Structure formats: C-alpha cells, structure tokens
Amino acid sequence: MQILTTAAGLQAHTESARQAGRRIGLVPTMGALHAGHLQLVQAARAECDEVIATIFVNPTQFNNAEDFRLYPRVPDADAVLLAPAGCTALFAPSVEEMYPQPTVLRFDFGDLERVMEGAHRPGHFNGVATVVSKLFHLARPHRAYFGQKDWQQVAVVRQLVADLSFDLEIVARPTIREADGLAMSSRNRRLDAPARAAAPLLYQVLTAAAEQVQQGLSPLQVQAQAEAALAAEPLLTPEYFAVADAQTLQPLAAYVPGRAVVLCLAAHLGGVRLIDNVVVER
Amino acid sequence: MQILTTAAGLQAHTESARQAGRRIGLVPTMGALHAGHLQLVQAARAECDEVIATIFVNPTQFNNAEDFRLYPRVPDADAVLLAPAGCTALFAPSVEEMYPQPTVLRFDFGDLERVMEGAHRPGHFNGVATVVSKLFHLARPHRAYFGQKDWQQVAVVRQLVADLSFDLEIVARPTIREADGLAMSSRNRRLDAPARAAAPLLYQVLTAAAEQVQQGLSPLQVQAQAEAALAAEPLLTPEYFAVADAQTLQPLAAYVPGRAVVLCLAAHLGGVRLIDNVVVER
Structure with a gap:
C-alpha cells in the first residue's frame, strides 16, 4: 500500500x-x-x-x-x-x-x-x-x-x-453495528463506560419507531414516542428525531404510499454527539 | 471535426x-x-x-x-x-x-x-x-x-x-476588438445601425479612463468622468462603470501601488446589453 x-x-x-x-x-x-x-x-x-x-x-x-x-x-x-x-x-x-x-x-x-x-x-x-x-x-x-x-x-x-x-x-x-446495536462510529471511542452502556438506546428507539411506522402510526406520534423514550435516559440529550422522506429528507406529515421513510436522530451522550438512522421501506 | x-x-x-x-x-x-x-x-x-x-x-x-x-x-x-x-x-x-x-x-x-x-x-x-x-x-x-x-x-x-x-x-x-475598438461579442449582431455607430464610445470611454488612472486621477473622479461621458450619448443607458482591483474586483477608494486596476462597464444600447473592460497595470 x-x-x-x-x-x-x-x-x-x-x-x-x-x-x-x-x-x-x-x-x-x-x-x-x-x-x-x-x-x-x-x-x-x-x-x-x-x-x-x-x-x-x-x-x-x-x-x-x-x-x-x-x-x-x-x-x-x-x-x-x-x-x-x-x-x-x-x-x-x-x-x-x-x-x-x-x-x-x-x-x-x-x-x-x-x-x-x-x-x-x-x-x-x-x-x-x-x-x-x-x-x-x-x-x-x-x-x-x-x-x-x-x-x-x-x-x-x-x-x-x-x-x-x-x-x-x-x-x-449499510451501517455496521456493534453486537448491542450501537452504530459504529469513530466518535464511539470517546464514550466513557456509563455513556457506552446507555448508547444502545439510540438504535433501540429507532427500531421501535420503525415498527410503529410499519404499523401505520402517524409520523407525529412516532416522533413524540421516540422523543419521550430518548428523554427518559438522563445521560442523553436528544438533539433531534426526524421522521422524513428517505429521498427528499423533508419531515413527513403523513406517509406516501411506495416511498421509503428514514428515521434519523442525533443526541449528545457524555459530551459526544452521535447520529444514527434506519430506513423503512413501505 | x-x-x-x-x-x-x-x-x-x-x-x-x-x-x-x-x-x-x-x-x-x-x-x-x-x-x-x-x-x-x-x-x-x-x-x-x-x-x-x-x-x-x-x-x-x-x-x-x-x-x-x-x-x-x-x-x-x-x-x-x-x-x-x-x-x-x-x-x-x-x-x-x-x-x-x-x-x-x-x-x-x-x-x-x-x-x-x-x-x-x-x-x-x-x-x-x-x-x-x-x-x-x-x-x-x-x-x-x-x-x-x-x-x-x-x-x-x-x-x-x-x-x-x-x-x-x-x-x-485578451479581448479582440473591431477596427473601431468595439469589443467583439455575440450580442453585437443584435445592434441596429444607429446603435452600432454609437457602440465604439464604450471602448473610447474605457481608454480615456485608463489614461486618467495612469495619470493618478482618483478612482472616484475617473468614475464620475466616465459616467458623464456615457450619459452624453442618448442611445446609451449605462448600467455601471467600476474602477476596481483587477484581482479582487472590489471597488477602489484609492490605488494600491503594484496592484493592477480593472475598469469595467455595462450599458444598454438599442435593447442590447454590452460589457467591456480594460486592465491598467500600475
């Protein structure tokens, strides 16, 4: 090389x-x-x-x-x-x-x-x-x-x-994840032990939200429940949670048949800013 | 080809x-x-x-x-x-x-x-x-x-x-010019006979202004005299006349030793918009 x-x-x-x-x-x-x-x-x-x-x-x-x-x-x-x-x-x-x-x-x-x-x-x-x-x-x-x-x-x-x-x-x-679901990121190295222990919550919230999207829960409801789940973790400061069109990235008021949805979030965890997302085909 | x-x-x-x-x-x-x-x-x-x-x-x-x-x-x-x-x-x-x-x-x-x-x-x-x-x-x-x-x-x-x-x-x-000084431009084809006859004024004004820059007349004076000369031609509507640094294109309040000056203009002539410029090395 x-x-x-x-x-x-x-x-x-x-x-x-x-x-x-x-x-x-x-x-x-x-x-x-x-x-x-x-x-x-x-x-x-x-x-x-x-x-x-x-x-x-x-x-x-x-x-x-x-x-x-x-x-x-x-x-x-x-x-x-x-x-x-x-x-x-x-x-x-x-x-x-x-x-x-x-x-x-x-x-x-x-x-x-x-x-x-x-x-x-x-x-x-x-x-x-x-x-x-x-x-x-x-x-x-x-x-x-x-x-x-x-x-x-x-x-x-x-x-x-x-x-x-x-x-x-x-x-x-596709995103590669640790065994517990945390998306691999260069910034993960900066997480201390308590932050690292809390970090899998991000992907848990995303997968729960993806299931709700599949079930037809409205974008606003999905977002509200995800934000509540993130807020429940004291180590974590959520920055945003978005339910968006996977291509235009614009927030959705309602789902459009045949168009994929992307769920994206950013959060601060022990001084480290992490992002993650999952795509839901519909 | x-x-x-x-x-x-x-x-x-x-x-x-x-x-x-x-x-x-x-x-x-x-x-x-x-x-x-x-x-x-x-x-x-x-x-x-x-x-x-x-x-x-x-x-x-x-x-x-x-x-x-x-x-x-x-x-x-x-x-x-x-x-x-x-x-x-x-x-x-x-x-x-x-x-x-x-x-x-x-x-x-x-x-x-x-x-x-x-x-x-x-x-x-x-x-x-x-x-x-x-x-x-x-x-x-x-x-x-x-x-x-x-x-x-x-x-x-x-x-x-x-x-x-x-x-x-x-x-x-460099700009290529007609025998009477008019800068060659695809838009010249659209000039009617009276407009074409008036058009060499643009380069005349630029060359006169370039001489004034060489002589050390201030940028503001050069600009004012050029604008007056352009305004004297009834067929012509000047859009701008600028005395600027040749590299940054910013208008000059005063000349900077060793830096080239560019004189640029745009004007409408019989419904056609023309531009031209000359550079003055100092």
Whole structure:
C-alpha cells in the first residue's frame, strides 16, 4: 500500500492508473477506522482495480471547534488496518495541503440541508461538498463509497454529483453495528463506560419507531414516542428525531404510499454527539 | 471535426483521449462565434492535442428570459468556423442533455460576485459555475480557455478551480476588438445601425479612463468622468462603470501601488446589453 500526502502526488498516481485503464474506487474517511469503514474498502476492492482510502479530518465541515479538536486521530493504527482490507493507496494530507488558500465559494443545497444535520450544524454540508469535490478531482474515482450512517451526507453527495455531472458512481453501504446495536462510529471511542452502556438506546428507539411506522402510526406520534423514550435516559440529550422522506429528507406529515421513510436522530451522550438512522421501506 | 451532442458521448470521447495520453483543450462558448472565440480555439490548438469547443446557450446563467430568448443562435455557421481554427470536436448539447433534472445546489462566490455582473445579474455566476463544472467533468480538459472580455467570469472560474481543486489550468486571452475598438461579442449582431455607430464610445470611454488612472486621477473622479461621458450619448443607458482591483474586483477608494486596476462597464444600447473592460497595470 502506497502512502501519499500531497495533492500532486495523488493526482500523478491516479492519472497513471486512469491511463492504464484501471478502475479506481475511492473511500473518503476522517480516520479512526472501524468495521464500517473497512467494509467500504472491501466493497471497493471487490469492484475496482485500485482502492484509494483518504484520511483527512476536514476542518471546514466542523461547526464546532471543540468537536474538531477532540475528533479521534490514530493514523498509525488506521494504516495497519487498510492494507489487509484491500486498500492500494492511502492519501493522508495535511490541512495546508488540502486548503492552500481559504475557500471563497460556498455551496447551498437548499431544502436538502435545511433539516437534521444541516439545520443543526451550520456550514457542515458546505464543508462536506467542498472536501468531497476536492477528493473527487484528486482521486478521479470511477466509484466512491460512503456509509449510510451519514444518510443526509449521502443524499447531499448524490445531489452534488448529479448537479455538477461528476463522472462517477456513488455507492452507499449499510451501517455496521456493534453486537448491542450501537452504530459504529469513530466518535464511539470517546464514550466513557456509563455513556457506552446507555448508547444502545439510540438504535433501540429507532427500531421501535420503525415498527410503529410499519404499523401505520402517524409520523407525529412516532416522533413524540421516540422523543419521550430518548428523554427518559438522563445521560442523553436528544438533539433531534426526524421522521422524513428517505429521498427528499423533508419531515413527513403523513406517509406516501411506495416511498421509503428514514428515521434519523442525533443526541449528545457524555459530551459526544452521535447520529444514527434506519430506513423503512413501505 | 467530430460533432457530439450527448454527455455520455463526450465523456467516452475524452476518456479515450486521456487514456491515449492526449492533452485536451476546452473552449466553452455560447456560440454565435467571432474572432474572439476563434483565437481561443487557435490558442488551444497550439498547446493541446485535442481541442473541444462547446456551444451551449446556458439558461441558468441568464437572469433575463428575454435576453436568453434573443441570444443569437447560428449553429451551422459556427460549425463551419471551428474546424479551420483547429477544433477537433464540437460538443453542442440540448438543454435537456445538460440539465436532465433541475439543479438543486447553488454556488455563492461572496464578495467576488457582489459587484458588477454579479450584482446586476442575480444568479448569473451560479449558472456559470454550474455549467462550467459540468463541462469540466464531461470534457476533462488539461486547459480551458476563456476570453478576458468577461473579466469577472474569469475571476469566478479561477476561484472555482482553486476552491474545488479542479486539475486543470485556466488560460485567459485578451479581448479582440473591431477596427473601431468595439469589443467583439455575440450580442453585437443584435445592434441596429444607429446603435452600432454609437457602440465604439464604450471602448473610447474605457481608454480615456485608463489614461486618467495612469495619470493618478482618483478612482472616484475617473468614475464620475466616465459616467458623464456615457450619459452624453442618448442611445446609451449605462448600467455601471467600476474602477476596481483587477484581482479582487472590489471597488477602489484609492490605488494600491503594484496592484493592477480593472475598469469595467455595462450599458444598454438599442435593447442590447454590452460589457467591456480594460486592465491598467500600475
């Protein structure tokens, strides 16, 4: 596995891979890798000749400086995991390498980012779209792999690709969970023992709500019961619980036959902000 | 010269050119070609193996539906001019081909678009950045050629390329003028005889103002005298005259030693909106 740290180095690498007719898979990450990331690498390995993983804790997508500072960084442990999973090149640039000058342009994704993460983390999806565009231009992937735990991020990146005619395919892979249901997340490392013990509640609330959606309970009732269940846990401060159209991400007043529903939540647990979601096909 | 009308067709063409190690030059135009466009094609021909010209009257960059409707369209005459100038492929897509779905994302370039064209044509540079991003992704150019008559557009496109790390070089070429100084523009075709006779005033005012800048007359005085000279022509309705930093495009209260100045204007002449500019090195 090659390790690249400069934009020019990555561009030279991917230009020659493209010229050789090799198919490139890109797995953009912020490091502190877990099984959720590794399945993305494995999927890319199965479908592409070249698998480029990137590790870059992107400052422009953090609306909270403390969250950025505390985001786990374990580059050596990450590098050890990537090669066995099938990664052929790791791109791990510095902030200065990715942002030699301050960025001027701003993205706005309209209604798609007026809800959930976009509403609670101002500027978050501008930062995501900026760094993803940069990585697409440096890595020239045929396919790029993202985890469905960041459901809204996948929707925004799909919109970016469609609206700017990026010539690549977005592949979204299901959330990987711990045995007790907690969605794998780099931020889980920051949970202390009591917070970790309480954390499975998030997925329990989501699965109970999904059953209620299947049973036809109204979106408002589902949301109210989920919020009550989250509020019952003293360690946990819920930020939002949304019953939304899985594609438009807009909150639902009523279900629309044939359209999937996504249940999304964010909550603070012992100083750590966690998100999770489940999709309900109807 | 190959003529391509589909995005997939252009992508296939440029993918194989890239694989063959051929350098690609892109000349994006809205058609109704004149010598200003053809010098871009010739410059691309001199520097690249493959020269792709695009002709697409992009609806998303028109803030005025009438202006879009009346924009000259002469595809057959354009095609005849391109091959002798060195164009190897012409991409002339339909609106539906470029915008299969309505675009959701919006670009904002901050101060760069709060002045001049951006201020007077709301949404203009969002449309420009969108279509230019699409064309870059379809044509995968090593170099893209733009005319300096659209000085602010060049600045916005350079910002786009820097901020999203597009792997290409922007080449800007000087404005080509008629013998009487009128900047070549596709819109000149729409001038009737009296308007055409009055039109050289625009460049006369710019050159007089440039001399005053060289002589050290203050930006405010230069602007006031230029506005007075434009107002003296009854056929002409000035929209703006700006004395600005050539790089940031922000209006100047005073000159900054070593920084170039750009003088930009827009005016309506017999129902046609024309722009022009000159740069003053100091």
